[in-house]
Amino acid sequence: MSDAKREKTRLDIKSYSNSELFELISNQMLEGDYTHATLGVSILDLSKRTPDTRESRQIQALIPNLIERCEMGIRDDDSHAMTVRGMIHHLGAGEAVDYNKAIALYNKAIKIDKNAAAMNNRAFMHQYGQGGPVNFPEAIRLYELAIEAGNAAAMFNRALMHEDSQGGPENFPEAIRLYELAIDAGIAAAMNNRALMHQKGQGGLKNFPEAIRLYELAIDAGYAAAMFNRALMHKKGQGGPVNFPEAIRLLGLAIDAGDTDAMFNRALMHEKGQGGPVNFPEAIRLYELAIDAGDTDAMNNRALMHQKGQGGPVNFPEAIRLFEKAIDAGDIFGMINRAWMHQKGQGGPENFPKAIRLFEMANRLGYLPAKTCLRDIYTRKPANNPEIALELLDVIWDDLLSGLPFTEHTLTLLGTHCKDNILARLKDKDSKPGTSRKFISHLLSNRDHPLITILNHREKETGDTEEFQSLSTHGKFLQNQRITFFSGVLKNENSNLSKLPAELCYEILPYVYPGERGM
Structure with missing residues (x-):
């Protein structure tokens, strides 16, 4: 029976505890009613993040029995049992997340019964790259099939794709149409998004x-x-x-x-004295709850409190730890705040190279004020000298090898002071990228690569700089060296490489240095 034709169960959520709601929703799903599945997932997620509460322990205690019931249903080819068991694998309820097992069960439920909830869940995995690469076309195909079968969650998820331009251009009219269909089916998330x-x-x-x-x-x-x-x-x-x-x-x-956004915002109100007096202890408690849930805004604000000595003594080490935790999560403001600490010498000595790297990272993520911060650093004499340039080269070397873009200020500083050092690194046989002929060829053919921009800094009107020509000569030398080396190896019947197909040997050739251990 399609979800559209199945009578939906209404829940008076205020009359039940979370553990009671989880049990009721689980029963509904096993019977084919997924109306409150999102609420069930939220309750489960909360129990995982707060495992020591009485309610959370009761919820976790329900999972083994739920798994047992699913396994019994699977033996009878019950597609709803397969779907719910797939969700348990998918979410890591009472066990480790296992995307492969979730996919297998969703696919089986789709195959034997065209289960719309399984279609929706499998589409969700395609949409977010769970268990494989992001695949918007396949997500859309499955969502559309589930929508035809009346699955309200699929209506919501497809609407979100239209709203966020996933798999196609932004389409507010279609997003609205699908949200309102999902609202009619009682999907609270659709009510929220349409609002x-x-x-x-x-x-x-x-x-x-x-x-x-x-x-x-x-x-x-x-x-x-x-x-x-x-x-x-x-x-x-x-x-x-x-x-x-x-x-x-x-x-x-x-x-x-x-809700972590609520934790952060209520903490901010306590910190700023909105709706009541300033309350640093309560702000700290809520920021730390949000931090435990991975909220980078909370990491930044709590770090700033440590930095300023709000709610306790100044604590630069803890501020640094939290800023760097936010940086690891890709947070721009963590990069900026930590860079300022390096620039000011807070929590350690003044360190312009590390500050520059963090400002460059923020600039690449589109934070426009980062360029102003970089200009401020480069107009200061202490940051614009050979010693700082060489330290900076050490700090950003891996980023340069990766071809990440840098501002003109940074490239100019390195081009002025570091060309010889860069050439030495690229020619060093112990420097793996430098000994790779393929890498050198890539550099020489890519004039936009930051290393080439640096080596060609102040290029002559007649052509490339001496440093660029030197790298080109080195690349040709490496190629000839490897050809000679491999030609000899392939003729040696006692060599392991001689037993491989010639085309495979020449595919390996660009990546190795003759005489390395194991050759």
Whole structure:
């Protein structure tokens, strides 16, 4: 039976604990009703992030029995049992995440019963590159099949692709159409997203009353993101006067549901004294909850508190640890804040090269003020000298080899002071990229590579610089050396390489240095 024709079960979520809700939703899914699957996943995720609470322990205790019931159903070729068991593998509920097993079960459920929920879940994995590369066309194909079968979650997910330009151009009208179909089917996430479109004026004029109506519906369904978004409307005075007490109430509900954005924003209110007095201890508690959930904004703000001595003594080592944790997650503001610490000598000696590298990273991610920061560094005499240039070369060498782009200021500094050092590194037989003829050929044929830009700094009107010509000569030498080496090896019947096909040997040739161990 298609999801569209199946009678949906309504849940009064306020009447149940999380563990009771999880058990009820699990039963519904095994019977083919996935209306509240998203809520079930959220409850499970919260239990994994807060494993020591009574509710979380009760939820985790339910999983072995759920797995047993799924396995029994799978033996009877029950596609819903396959789908739910696939979700357990997919989410890592009570066991490690196993995308391969999830995929196998979703595919089997699709094959034997055209299970729309399995189609939706498999499409989701294609969309986000879980268990394989991102594959938007296949995600779209499966979502469309699931939508035809009436699967409301697929309507929501396909709408999100239209809204976010995934697999095609931005298409607000189609996103709206699908969100509203999913809303009619009771999908709280669709209510939230459609409300956000009304709030921002996407696909039409801003409509705060309609945004509020949909947020309130999603809140009644227990959707934490809607609690957070409605709280922000109260905080900003959108659709009514500023209302800090109501914003605080809704943020509290969202925090209880595990929403990290709510944790961060409520912490910020405590830190700034919004809706009440400044409360550093409570700000710290909530920032650290959000940090445990991987929130990079919280890492930055908590690090800044350590840096400024808010809520405790100045603690540069802890500020550094948190900024670098945010940097590892790709956060621009972590890069900028840590770079400033290097530049100012906070938590260690002044270190312009490391500051420059971090500002360059932020610039590559599109943070425009990073260029201004770099200009400020390069106009200071201490940062514009041969010693700093050589230190910088050490710090960014791997980035240069990878061909990452750099600002003109950095390339000019290295081109002025480091050409000979770069050539020496590239010609050093112990420097693997330098001994690779293929790498040298790639450099010589790519005039936009940062290393070539540096070597050709101040090139003459008559042609390339001496440094560039030297690298070209070195590349030709490597090629001739390897040809001679391999020709001799292939003629030697006692050589292991002589037993390989000649074309394979010549494929290996560009990557090795004659005389290396093992050759």
